[in-house]
Amino acid sequence: MTGTASSGRTTENGPHGTALGVTDDAVRDTTGATGTTGGGAQGTRAAGQPAPPGSEAAPRGGARRIVAVFVVMLAVAMDLIDTSAVNVALPSIRGGLGMGDTGLKWVVAGYSLAFAMLLITGGRLGDVIGYKRAFMTGTGIFLAASLACALAPGAGVLVAARIVQGGAAALMVPQATSLLQLMYRPQERAKVMGLFGALAGLAAALGPLVGGALLKADLPGQDWRPLFLLNVPIGAAALIAGALLLPSGGSPEPTRIDPRGNILAAIGLGLLVLPLIQGPDDHWPAWTFVSLIASVPVLVLLVRDQRVRGGRGATTLVDPSLFRQRSFVSGLALSLLVEAVMGGLTLATTLTLQEGLGRSALAAGLTTLPMIVGMVLGVAALADPLIPRLGRHVVTIGCTGLALGVLTTAWVLHHYGHATHTWQLVPGLVVTGVGLGMSMGPLFAITLQNVPAARAGSASGVLESVEQLGAVLGVVSIGGIYLHRAATHSFVAAYTFGAGAILVVLLLAILAGPALPRHFRSEEELEAAD
Structure with missing residues (x-):
């Protein structure tokens, strides 16, 4: 996932001041009386009717539910950190296993292909077998595949294990948003979705830093293998805590494959x-x-x-009625464009810092920390409080700020060239991060705000697939322009051309902004619909 994000904070939850760990009387199973997020009659069951098989009440308020949310986020962060950290380790993997160019490409491509192909299916499986069961199964397979990667004796085993990893992530990741919808009432979800999205974006950004640090540690005889071994304790902790804390609900309607x-x-x-x-x-x-x-x-x-x-x-894989919801369709379109920017920007920034300015993997990761700080500020300090007043305009402001940050960074690199110091990049990277936080922030919540609980898994799979496709398109288009210029000039000079391509995509996103619903529905509106 690549870097999904949405608006939210870990503290206040709107005008009522509800905290992330709300009191017990505010918590109930969202597959219960209505089974919807306020949209349509589908997924509704009458009061007093028995709950669907395997459906359990969400963890009650307070610390128990906070830990349950953390478990879900931890597993998704594990996937995102693994994905971005592996890219940093590719040269070490090539040297350690003697891999050729084709094998090395499939270490990355095999994972991405399996992930993209199976995302919608993985999301729908959660509706069928239950979100907890699908999440636990995907996490367990991901853990086993990570161990196989770490112990791989040769290129063939590593590539095969990476393909299995991608398929497992396709089952695990969509259940995260479904479980959050299950654990929180409609009027509570926007904030916790924001927290989830922000942490997902941060995890993706931190991946190169984690990878660089582990490679820098140079554990005797291990080289790149600790990158995959790191997933084992994280995955095991998520499995144990998930078994104790996560609710077992699925779609409130009978659903088949x-x-x-x-x-x-x-x-x-x-x-x-x-x-x-x-x-x-x-x-x-x-x-x-x-x-x-x-x-x-x-x-x-x-x-x-x-x-x-x-x-x-x-029974359908994807409910066609989802595409009659303006919030869902417009959210998908904007997510595609913003993820394309994220994919191209990450490639251009990483290569410029390492290949252009000669930074090590660890130093390059540390250089991007201002952007990560900016993302936190963009989501928590700006997007969250501004959404009730400005609605969809927050996304437009975020895209504009992102464009300003990229332009600032491009100017610095163009002006100072290979003599650019890290501190000179900080202002542009901070503004870039703020723009990312504000533009990505609201999209996750607005795309899913009207999705019925019965369609949560399917909708999550579609959203994740669109985001994955957007990231790939960004690497191909923005990254292609950047790399073409780098081949004839330099990586530093090429950043300006990559920035130009980013600005074109951001302009499309700004023009598409009015297609979003004018504002997020208030807690009072969601409560009335609930």
């Missing part, structure tokens, strides 16, 4: 994402264009199949 939809989604997304991952490094051979073209009829067939099945009242 849609085999045809799952197959079409996996094939269509695979045909779309694989050439986007491999194309730039392989100089876009003919098969990449054939694959991209072939993905179109498969995805069109998927959409048609889901509409027909939905019209008959049959």
Whole structure:
């Protein structure tokens, strides 16, 4: 996930001053009387009707629920840190296992491909078997695959284990948002979704720092392997705490697997994402264009199949009614654009610092800390208090601030060149982080605010897939422009061209901003709908 974020704080929760660990009388199972987030009648069951099988009450307020939320966030952070940290370790992996270029690319591409292909399916499985069970299963497989990566004797085992890791993450990650929806009432969710999104973004940003620190430690005989071993205690802690604290609810409606939809989604997304991952490094051979073209009829067939099945009242992989919600569709579109910026910006910043300015992996990670601080400020100190007053304009302000930060950094690099000092980059990186926090912040909450509880897993899978696709598109488009310039000039000079591509995408995001709902529904409105 890549770096999803949404607005929120860990303390106050709107006008009522509700804290993250609210009192017991404010907590109930969201799969209960209404089963919705205030949108539509689907997922509703009458009072007094028995709860769905396997559905349990959410952890009560106070410390117990806070720890349950932390467990979910810890597992998602583990995935994000692992993903970004591995990129830093690729040279060490190549040297340690004697991998060729193809094998090294598949260490990254195998994970990303499996993750993208199975995200929607993984989200829907949570609706079917229960969010806790799906989360625990995905976390357990991720832990085992991480151990296999750490102990891999050769390139083939490492690549295979990375593919399994990606598939496990596709099952684990979508359940995070579903579990948060299960544990919090509709009027409480925006803030905790904000906290979740902010920490997810921070985890992605901290990955290179963690990777650089572990490589710098140079444990005897271990080299890159501690990057994967780190997941073992984290995953084990998440499994133990999750078994004790997480609620076992799933969709409040009877839900089954849609085999045809799952197959079409996996094939269509695979045909779309694989050439986007491999194309730039392989100089876009003919098969990449054939694959991209072939993905179109498969995805069109998927959409048609889901509409027909939905019209008959049959089980679908993705509920077509989700795309009749303005908040969901507009949120997906903005998320795609913002994640594209994040993907391209991360690539350009990392390579400029390491290849252009000669920073070590650890030093490059430390240099980006001002951006991380800015993200925290953008989400907690600005986006959260401004949303009730400015609504969707917070996203527009965030995109504008992000553009200003990128421009400032580009000017510094252009003016000082290879003599650029870290302190000269700090102002631009802070403003960039603030812009990221304010633009990414509201999107997560606004996209899911009207999603019925019965569709939480499916909606989460779609959102994560769109974000993953956005990140890949950002690397291909923004990263492609940046790398093309770097090949003929320098990595430092290329940042200006990457920044120009980022500004174009941000302009599209600003123009698309008015498509978002005018404001977030207030707690009073959500309470009335609930």
